Amino acid sequence: MSRRPAHEDAAHAALRRVRSEGRWQARHAGRIWRWALLVAVAVFVLLVAFGRPLANWFWNEPQVEQLLDRGDRALAAGRLSAPDGTGAREWYQAALALDSDRPQARTGLARTGRAALQQAAAALDAGDTAAAERALALARELQVPQRDADAVARRLRDHENNGAGIGALLGRAESALQAQRLDGSDDSALPLYQQVLERAPNNLRALEGREDALSDLLQQARTAAAKGDVVAAASRVRSARGFDPGHVDLPASEAALNAALEKRLDEGRRLLRRKRWDAAGESFQTVLAARPDDVGAQQGRQAAIEGLLVTTAREAADFRFDLAGQALQSARALGATERQLAAAKRSMTQARVAERALTAPAGPAGSIEPALGELLERFDDAQARGDILTPPGRSAYDALREMQALAPRDRRVRAAAVRLLPAARQCVEDGLRENRVQAAGACLDAWETLSRSGPQADARQRLGQRWLAIGSERLGRGDVQFAQEALQQAAHWGIPATAAEYQALQQRLRDVDALR
Known part of the structure; x- marks a missing residue:
């Protein structure tokens, strides 16, 4: 039997493989289609169940963030709610509608509610009850804590109850301002404006009215200072400082008052040099009525008292008791101490006794x-x-x-x-x-x-210098009161105010007073 050619064997082998593969594909084709159909059904179910949330996530996320950002900006600007939808509340609510689980939107609404309460309180301070009511209503809509909302509501009711009272006070204050009754009684403009501001600190009418009243009061102070009426000027400046220590016209008014006081001090010193004790004392007393802690006025007044007491003794020694009594009365009015007055009265009593002895008829020596x-x-x-x-x-x-x-x-x-x-001389030494x-x-x-002649001038000078030395030493130990008395006593015993020791102690006292 003859053999087949090799190329035929190869062709048969390829044909067999093809037939084999065809049979395998025929056997598995049904199975593959069944799995493909199952996968398609599963994908369809997934798309139906989760397609919308996924689409919302992909498309809504930027929009929600944008709404939240707009809400934050509106809240920072104080625009809590607006009819056109541009308020913080509307933006946060829109964001919450797109994503009900977004915590930032709920937090924004809570912050908006707290801001509404703050706006209500601020509106009450300013006296705007309508704005306070609107803000409180918004806060309640945003469900702020009931306790906080009730507290603002109570303030609102109190403000409404006092509203008529505030209006009446403002009317009375404005009438008083128009009549230039600025201060000095409860029915004056400044006290009335102050009552309004105690109830409504940001009331614009009260703030502007008080500003006008203070400007007028300080103008009156400057006018009084220019006329030399330092007591009235000081009273007005003191009053204005009490109502508003930062008023723009206060520095100029204080400068005018200080200039007037210095002028009155110079006048008192000139009168002292001319030994016009009464007039000098009145000048210093006027300065002290306006500025009680003025050291120069205190020293000048003491010098005037000493001069009047010397006049009392001299007039009494000459038996001019009317003049002596007038000088003594003036010294008392200026504030002479009981010790000083007692010494002057003793001089007058002794002079009266001497006068009676000189004018009485001589009696028997034995009597x-x-x-x-x-x-x-x-x-x-x-x-x-x-x-x-x-x-x-x-x-x-x-x-x-x-x-x-x-x-x-x-x-x-x-x-x-x-x-x-x-x-007496030895006692002095x-x-x-x-x-x-x-x-x-x-x-x-x-x-x-006892003796109107003698070396008393030297003793007076030494005593005055000793007062200054001891006063300086005691001031170093903190005894300010003794140092002040030492300065007055030195002036009484004739130490001039231009003396170096006198000026040194005076300057140290001023420095101590400035540090208090």
Whole structure:
């Protein structure tokens, strides 16, 4: 049997493979179509169930973010709600409608509610009840906490109840302003405006009215200062500062007042140099009524008091008791101390006793001897104790004056006067040496009263300088009151205000006062 050619075998083999594959495809074609159909059905179901959410996610996400951003901007601008839909509430609600699970939208609405409460409170402060009601209604719609909304509602009711009262107060305040009744009584413009602002701090009518009233009041202060009426000017400036310490016209008004006060101080100093004590004291008293802590006015007033007391003693010694009484009364009106007044009264009493003794008819020598002997004994005892001038009624000086009234020509009385002069001088020296300046001053007063001539001028200068030295030392230890008295006493004993020691202590007191 002959063999087939090789190329035929290859052809048969290829044919068999094709037939085999055809049979496999025929067997599996049905199965493949069944799986393809199953996959198609599954994809269709997925598209039906999740197609819309996925589409919303892909297409709505940018729109929601845009709405939230617009809501944030509207809230920052204070535009909480608007009829045209451009308020914060409308933007957040639109975002919530697109995505009900978006927490940013709900948070934005809560923030809008809180801002509405704040707007309601601010509107109440400004007196705008209509705006407060609208803001409160919006806050309630956005479901703010009930407690917070009720608190604002109570304020709104109180404001409405007082609304008529505020209107009446404003009307009265504006009438008072028109009549230029600015301050000084409860029915004046400034107190009435103040009552309105206590209830409604941002009330525009009250703020503008108070501004006008303060401007007019400070203008009155400057006018009074220009006329020299520093008391009225100071009162108006003080009142304006109490209502508004930052008022624009206050610095100029204070400058005008200070210039007027300095002018009055200079006037008082000129009157002191001319020894017109009453007029000088009045000038200084006027300055102190406007500025109670003015050191220069205090010193000037004290110098005027001292001058009046010296005048009292001099006039009494000359038996001009009417003039002495007038000077004493003026010193009391200026604020002389009880110690100063007591010394002046004692001088007047002694002068009256001396006058009666000089004008009374001479009696029998024996009738005055017991009284004179008792006075001599009092004189010796007081001198032995060192009571030259004080205490009143028990001093050697008092006993001597009574003896002079009884028997001015008695040799024992004249001898007592001669004995008292050295004692008075020695008392001054002892007081200066021991730094007992008060006692030294009392002894110097006695010396000057007993003898109108002598080296008292040197003693006065030394005593004044000693006061300044001790005052400076005590000021270093913090005793401001003693240092002030030392300055006054130095001026009383003749230390000029231009002296270097006087000016140094005065400047230190000013520095201490500025630091208080």
